[in-house]
Amino acid sequence: MLGPNGAGKTTSIGLMLGLRQPTAGRARLFGLPPTDRRARSRCGVMLQESGTTSVLTVREIVDLFRAYYPAPLPAERAIAMAGLAEQARARIGTLSGGQRQRLYFALAICGDPDVLFLDEPTVGMDVEARRAFVSSVQALAAAGKTIVFTTHYLREAEELARRIVVIDRGRVIADASPQELKGAVPGKKITLVTARPLAREALAGLPVSVLDVTGTRASLLSNEPAAVLRELFRRGVDVADLEVTGADLEEAFLALTRRGEAGA
Amino acid sequence: MSGDARTEAPAATRWPVAPLGRMLLAQSCSEIRTRWRIPAFSVTIVALPVLFFTFFGLPYVGQTLPNGTNLGAYLVASFAAYSVGSVMVFGFGIGVATERGLKVDVLMRATPLPPLIAILAKVINALAYALLSLVVLIVYAVIVGGVRQDLAVWLDMVVRLLAGSVPFIALGFAIGYTCGPNVAPAAANLVYLPLSFASGLFLPVSQLPGFVRAVAPYLPAYHYGQLAWSAVGAASEPMAVALAWLAGYTAVFLAIAFRAYRREESRKFG
Numbered sequence: 001m002l003g004p005n006g007a008g009k010t011t012s013i014g015l016m017l018g019l020r021q022p023t024a025g026r027a028r029l030f031g032l033p034p035t036d037r038r039a040r041s042r043c044g045v046m047l048q049e050s051g052t053t054s055v056l057t058v059r060e061i062v063d064l065f066r067a068y069y070p071a072p073l074p075a076e077r078a079i080a081m082a083g084l085a086e087q088a089r090a091r092i093g094t095l096s097g098g099q100r101q102r103l104y105f106a107l108a109i110c111g112d113p114d115v116l117f118l119d120e121p122t123v124g125m126d127v128e129a130r131r132a133f134v135s136s137v138q139a140l141a142a143a144g145k146t147i148v149f150t151t152h153y154l155r156e157a158e159e160l161a162r163r164i165v166v167i168d169r170g171r172v173i174a175d176a177s178p179q180e181l182k183g184a185v186p187g188k189k190i191t192l193v194t195a196r197p198l199a200r201e202a203l204a205g206l207p208v209s210v211l212d213v214t215g216t217r218a219s220l221l222s223n224e225p226a227a228v229l230r231e232l233f234r235r236g237v238d239v240a241d242l243e244v245t246g247a248d249l250e251e252a253f254l255a256l257t258r259r260g261e262a263g264a
Numbered sequence: 265m266s267g268d269a270r271t272e273a274p275a276a277t278r279w280p281v282a283p284l285g286r287m288l289l290a291q292s293c294s295e296i297r298t299r300w301r302i303p304a305f306s307v308t309i310v311a312l313p314v315l316f317f318t319f320f321g322l323p324y325v326g327q328t329l330p331n332g333t334n335l336g337a338y339l340v341a342s343f344a345a346y347s348v349g350s351v352m353v354f355g356f357g358i359g360v361a362t363e364r365g366l367k368v369d370v371l372m373r374a375t376p377l378p379p380l381i382a383i384l385a386k387v388i389n390a391l392a393y394a395l396l397s398l399v400v401l402i403v404y405a406v407i408v409g410g411v412r413q414d415l416a417v418w419l420d421m422v423v424r425l426l427a428g429s430v431p432f433i434a435l436g437f438a439i440g441y442t443c444g445p446n447v448a449p450a451a452a453n454l455v456y457l458p459l460s461f462a463s464g465l466f467l468p469v470s471q472l473p474g475f476v477r478a479v480a481p482y483l484p485a486y487h488y489g490q491l492a493w494s495a496v497g498a499a500s501e502p503m504a505v506a507l508a509w510l511a512g513y514t515a516v517f518l519a520i521a522f523r524a525y526r527r528e529e530s531r532k533f534g
Contacts, residue, residue: 017374030279038279039374047374055301058292067290068376070280107371117374147337 001150001165002157008170009150011049013119014146017045029115041070044113046104048120054093056086058103060108062090069111082106097124105133109140116140118149120158134160158182177259186221186247190228193217193238193241202237216240221247287377289386296392299355309354309393313347313401317409325409327467333498335412338468341421341492341521344398344466348425349432349485350456351394356436357443357452358385364528385434391426398422411495421495428491431484431510434517439526441456459485469500484513 001009015027016022018034028083034220049263052061052195060151062079066072071082071116077089087095095103108116118137137160141147151157157164158178166174166181174181192198195215203220205226211219222228225244232239300306321343325336394487402418420515435455443451450511460466461475465483469477480486481501487509493499499506 013432019370019373037376037378040374041279041281043374045371046373047371049367050371051368053363053366053368055298060294060297064290064294065375067284067286070282070460111376143393207511 001148001167002152002154003150003167004152006169007152007167007169009152010119011170012167013117013150017043017117041068041111042114043112044108044116046108046116046121047125048116050104052092052103052107055091058091058093058095058106059088061103062106065107066110070115073109073112074109075088078106078110081109081136082134083129098126099130101125102129102133103155105136109136113145115146115148116146120150121154122153164205178203186223188222188225189245189247190220190222190225191243191245192220192232192237192239195238195240198237201227202232203233206231268424276278281350283375284378284381288385288388288508291377291381292388295385295389299359299389299393301390305355305358306393309351309397310400312350313343313397314348314404316406316466317343317401321405322409325402325411329498331498333496334411334413336405336409337413337417337431337496338493338498340402340409340411340498342468342489344401344421344425345485345489345492346460347397348429348486349399349460349465351390352429352432353436353439353456354374354449354452355393356433357439358445359386360437360440361443361445361448365438366461390433391429394426394429395422398425403424417495424491424495425488427447428488428507428510431488431514431517434514434521435484437521438517438524441528458481460526462486465489482509487513 001012003009011020015022016029016034018027018029023088027034029036030042032039034040037187041121041231056064058079059075062075066075066078072075072078076085076088079085082105084102084106090263092100092103101121105118105121108118137147137149140164141160147160149160162179164174164176164181165172174184176184189211190208198213198218202212203213206220206222207224208220208222208228211221213219220228229242229244250261300445306485317339321336321339324339325334327335329335330337373379400419402422428513436452439448439451439455462472463469463483465485467488469480472480478527487501490499490503490506494503494506
């Protein structure tokens with residue numbers, strides 16, 4: 001589940017888990033209300049902004065959470081999968097932010113759940129922790145687990161997801177495979193600084209989505225940056241500085257939704 | 265509506281869940297271990313009653329009350345009541361507020377652990393520490409203070425105090441749900457210390473200032489004290505009256521706790 005901050009990703013996860021009540025409609029997990037213990041026994045959860053007591057050790061709290069599930073993984077295995085083997089005897093209060101995030105992952109998987117809900121799982125992880133996390137998630141997916149996770153990074157979604165649901169301001173704006181999505185949104189971001197303020201007409205008819213034009217500075221999204229730039233030069237736009245980068249999906253989809261609103 | 269029928273899952277009734285007994289055991293052990301590692305809690309609840317008894321009780325051990333009760337035993341009963349009440353008020357008050365501050369409750373709510381088991385584990389944990397604190401106080405009073413009572417009297421007192429501690433659990437929840445983690449310790453002290461004093465748990469009610477003596481019979485700790493005093497034959501009201509007062513206060517505190525809980529619930533989880 002991909003979307004910018006405030007898109008409603010955490011709210012959606014909360015609804016799926018029965019932590020929040022929908023104002024309309026209803027959520028079902030395995031056909032059961034999400035608060036049902038039978039449904040929860042098949043789910044592992046990693047939430048943003050949740051905490052644990054700090055005086056227990058990693059091993060102790062993993063063992064505690066294992067007691068909540070009917071057929072948990074061995075504690076050593078869950079801890080190793082989260083990359084915390086060396087910290088197993090450490091108190092939670094002594095863990096770094098990234099290690100703490102790994103601990104929450106260990107707590108999510110220790111019950112050997114069929115479905116994992118991970119809300120922004122990689123926030124706060126360092127490069128190494130992230131790599132370990134990615135390979136664990138891929139191993140779990142290969143073992144037939146369903147993994148629902150939220151992110152605002154396109155690359156993370158591409159790397160891990162088979163299906164991406166993009167949401168913005170509480171609405172689903174795309175639901176497709178990573179390949180399909182990449183084709184549907186502009187992949188490059190062009191940042192221009194011009195000598196004179198850029199007139200809107202200078203961009204007319206170009207294959208771009210306009211992110212922002214203020215005075216002499218413009219941000220554009222396009223799948224054909226070379227063609228766009230050629231045409232801009234041909235129109236005599238005086239470019240003082242120029243940068244072409246890969247667009248992140250958040251920007252791309254914001255552009256798409258805003259364009260949709262302007263057209264409506 | 266019939267179109268929805270297939271989204272229900274009658275076949276799901278045979279899905280395995282973890283046994284509740286195992287959850288309760290693991291949760292209780294975890295609570296007890298957690299508390300043990302917080303000296304601010306574990307040391308305080310054991311040491312304070314002993315210290316108070318040393319200052320306010322030991323000098324009077326040899327004396328007898330007008331009704332013939334040994335003053336030492338009476339004061340042990342007083343501080344025993346103080347001690348169990350403090351475990352409940354501080355344990356639940358500060359404990360619940362701290363967990364809310366750390367958002368432990370958010371993660372717990374998404375696990376298969378039923379909330380009732382979580383609360384039961386907290387109660388078991390609190391009873392264990394209350395028992396520990398009572399045993400230490402009584403052993404100290406017997407060995408150091410030379411207070412003599414039959415073992416049956418001490419046992420009777422312990423059972424009465426543990427069983428009657430419900431209103432203070434409710435008071436703890438009320439503090440824990442209305443106060444943040446930084447305010448809760450102060451609130452618990454501000455509520456519980458004057459309450460204990462004015463209820464005759466530090467000094468016998470007869471020795472309190474006049475206006476406090478007038479207020480005492482309306483306070484929960486006064487009626488809770490009766491449970492302990494009755495064990496040493498020094499109660500000043502029938503047990504039924506004390507229990508009725510305690511039940512009433514339980515209802516009031518639970519109502520406060522429940523209101524605060526619901527208010528937070530609607531704020532946090534929409």
